[in-house]
Amino acid sequence: MEKEDTSKKINGFLIFAKFAKDNVIWLAFVGIVLFVTAVAWFIRQPPLFFLSVTNITILFNQMSIVGILTVGVMFPILSRGIDLSTSAVVAVTATLSATLVSDVKVNLLAKLPPELSWLGILIVVFTCLAVGALVGAFNGSLVAYTKIHPFVATLGSTLILKGVANLITNAAPVGIKSDAFKFIGSGKIIPGVPLTNQFFWLVIVIIIGGFLLTQTRFGSNVFAIGGNEVAAKVAGIRVERNIVWVYIWCSCCAALGGLLYTASTGAGTPTAGIAGSYELDAIAAATVGGTSQTGGVAKINGVICGILILAVINNALGFLNITPYIQWIIKGCIIIGAVVFDMRKNAKKV
Template sequence: MSNTLASKRDFDIKKFLSQNSIWLVLVIMVIGLQIVSPVFLSTNNLRTMLEGESIKGILAFGIMWTILSKGIDLGAGSIVALVSVITASLVQPIGVANKLFPEMAALPGWAAAIVGIAIGALIGAIVGTIIAYTKIPPFIATLGTQLICRALAKIYSTQPVSNLSPDFRIFAKGKLFEIIPSIVIIFLIIFAISGFMLTQTRFGKNIYAIGGNDHAARVAGINVERNLIKVYIWSAVCAAIGGVLLAARTGSADPSTYGLNYELDAIAAATIGGTSHTGGVARISGVLAGILVLGVINNGLVLLSVDDNMSNVIKGIIIVGAVIIDMRKNAAKK
């Protein structure tokens, strides 16, 4: 047996289906929805749906790393708020109404975006360091980020920051080939980067190992602390990108409502996509599917004009169900 395995890679249909069951669910949902509501697959509707899910999706590609490392990031939504108000305040042209800093000239859009992302990275580095070195539960540490960043956003600006410069709004408003919104392009780029890091770099392998068994990872010479800090930086950077895009898309930034509960949707997407909360299991394609499934549910419930509260009930059931199935799948391996 051992001599023949050299480089043979069997294709196992059962394994393939079990790993990709979420895509199957997605296809079924799309077909079903198309039958009940024929506008579903129209270009317009698809674009609206993707645009709407992109920002939470970007958050999910960050948060999945924290879950993979046996942690969580509850701060992402508040980072969206903080970064969006700060970047927005930097791109208000002189002379517009309610300008936060009336005397300050607007920064170029790209510079403001970089500032926003840098702020995200800094927050991630701080919370990551706290988690890695004090060993406090990530749930608590990031609950702290959630409260603090939301409050900082409100302190920074007591009211919404609006009238943003067009060269900043282009990040979300541009279109590729006149049809694909730039926000969706950025979503796909983050997907690609996250996936690349996960499977093609030492960093990704290290996080799988840490999530699977951090003691063993340490013995194998992996610097657990440094890697955890990187994870929380990445998650916060994703949230910051989300914040920049949300401001760019809406042309405004409201410190009290922006990003509210985004982290929960992102966690839900990562979870439905098979990211295990016991650590060590995640697939980027699963998370992509999870984001799309949530998007289709959101969109479908709107198309079917299901009441908002009811749609949350349905989402809740789907998330819990997904985790039950996922735990059973992984229980045998641990």
């Protein structure tokens, strides 16, 4: 009897330990939030601005584009690859959409009767997503069929896309005036809620990404490919085809990010995304969120948390008036720490 009691106690402890282990990333997130709040309370008036609705709204809006890129890039990482070209895709689609919409350039919207402007916007959106899909198919084919290392393949396409983005606008920013187009990114679709539409796009992308990951054959195949590519082939998975789709998904997410960049800032610049190193932030967020660089491990809720952690750090360091240089140092440490932790957890025996 006594023995049973202890074993029950041990069991309870083990369940708690397992919960803590599975959700350690969220505990870390809570820790970071508490720490930042404490520091803010310590040095700054008004207290608790960090947790105020205003600030949280800012934070959510700020993290949207990088967040969308993160959900995109987690797939290549899961498949044991990488995609460095996401920010360059942002630049291309930002400049492309701006050029299509702008008054001085193509001015697509003005060529349509006003009641059909939604159609114009739809055309712009689908053009950009198609460009994204094309870039993804290019990257994916390079990786899958020529067996070029994904790092090199996407590094190459990054340079190509940077060139394209500058060619589109002649290296100058292009402003847009269309409120209908801006609404996609900076509009507020729910009256009374201060969150902008770009945040809801993030939510949609997370839902689709999570669905792909856990509820579809595709997701299941990507896990297998990342875990053991040869075994995946022997198990009858069309490895090459799936890898192409992985990169298409990633670049389409990035293309959406580019659209939202133009729509929310009101201008498309050839340095959109690139200047802020969005691609690295996205890879960092996915990694912090437990997506294993050695492939085969990823969880959507981990990635959500990774996005939040990176956003909180960016936001907090900003409003605490810490210089960007120190921000970089802190971010670097957090990423390395996360990867070291991840490697210990997923130490492969395979």
